[in-house]
Amino acid sequence: MKSSTFIYGLHAVKAVLEKRPDEIQALYLKSTLSQDAKIQAILALAKQHAIAIQWKSAEDFQRQFGDVVHQGIAANLQSKKIEDEYALLDLLAQQKEPAFLLILDHVQDPHNLGACLRTADAAGVQAVIIPKDQAATLTPVARKVACGAAETVPLITVTNLSRLMSQLKEQGVWLIGLTEEADDSLYDFNLTGPIAIVLGAEGQGLRRLTKEHCDHLLHIPMAGAVSSLNVSVATGVCLFEAIRQRHAK
Secondary structure: OOEEEEEEOHHHHHHHHHHOHHHEEEEEEEHHHOOOHHHHHHHHHHHHOOOOEEEEOHHHHHHHHOOOOOOOEEEEEEEOOOOOHHHHHHHHHHOOOOOEEEEEEOOOOHHHHHHHHHHHHHHOOOEEEEEOOOOOOOOHHHHHHHOOHHHOOOEEEEOOHHHHHHHHHHOOOEEEEEOOOOOEEHHHOOOOOOEEEEEEEOOOEOOHHHHHHOOEEEEOOOOOOOOOOOHHHHHHHHHHHHHHHHHHO
16 A cells, blocks of 8 residues: 655655655755755755656745745655554564664644654664554654654554554563653663653643553653643653663663
8 A cells, every 4th residue: 555745845855865765756846946055965866766856936836835844845755665563563573672662642743743753763763653543644744844754763653552552562662651640750760671662642641541551650850840841852851861871781
């Protein structure tokens, strides 16, 4: 099964050209950018992979792609790869390092999803897991915010998040949920083994059933008046605390 979508922005398009050029059906560029150095690098990659280029006037580009922040570049991407729980289990079987995963429990905002993917890529996360329904998906907005990370970090979409969490436990992965209600601090917990960091949706946080499937619940200590962080910021705090501990070990 294939799905078609448009992606926008220099970083997102360049990442696809480098990682999965065979999935790009056409490349669209604003004609006023023909001499831009960054666009020249894009053109060289497109020529290398024999990808068709359509130059458009500023008016035509705006008419076709609207008000998205596109930086004058867009690509029609026909994805051939669908990641699911089976792909995740295969991926874990191939890893030489302990599992290092991120689970997002019904995050709604594609900006947050894109930011989490970008942070996951920077932290060396092996895969990001999201539910199929009632959650943000890999929209053009999410791809652009991810700045190319959507093409490097496997995004696993599952129909039953609770079942997937149970499968991960069977594989020896510890599920670490983050909630402000937890007694134990993130900074006092050992994050060096095979783990999946589990973060909840904006506002709602972790759902009850998701909490019940976690092995441990932790909180991020807050020194100010605000009681919680944006999910993408919390993702960065948690992943890089794990990285700090792993490097120290």
